Amino acid sequence: MFNTLFGLLALGITVVSGVLAFGFARGFVRRRLRFVDAARSPLTPFVAGGLGLLVAAPFTLLPLITGATVAVVGLGAGLGAKSGVTAIRRGDV
Secondary structure, eight states, rough: OOHHHHHHHHHHHHHHHHHHHHHHHHHHHHSSTTTTTGSSTTHHHHHHHHHHHHHHGGGSTTTTOOOOHHHHHHHHHHHHHHHHHHHHHTOOO
């Protein structure tokens, strides 16, 4: 019974952390990096995803944080950065 409960809790942590990483990266790119020309580079989402992965990796020492959670954080940060760059290009700042 507790195995299922901890699995659902871990899934919830994974989803919430991915959504928060997306929102943080998108907002950071839109607010802080809108005047930086390097932010419009095609490599920006990969850099943001890698940095998100590196920041979240030490949290795998906690019992409910897995490698999948870290991967979702990196993916969310990369997609958020891509969305922020797209918003800057469209002028939705």
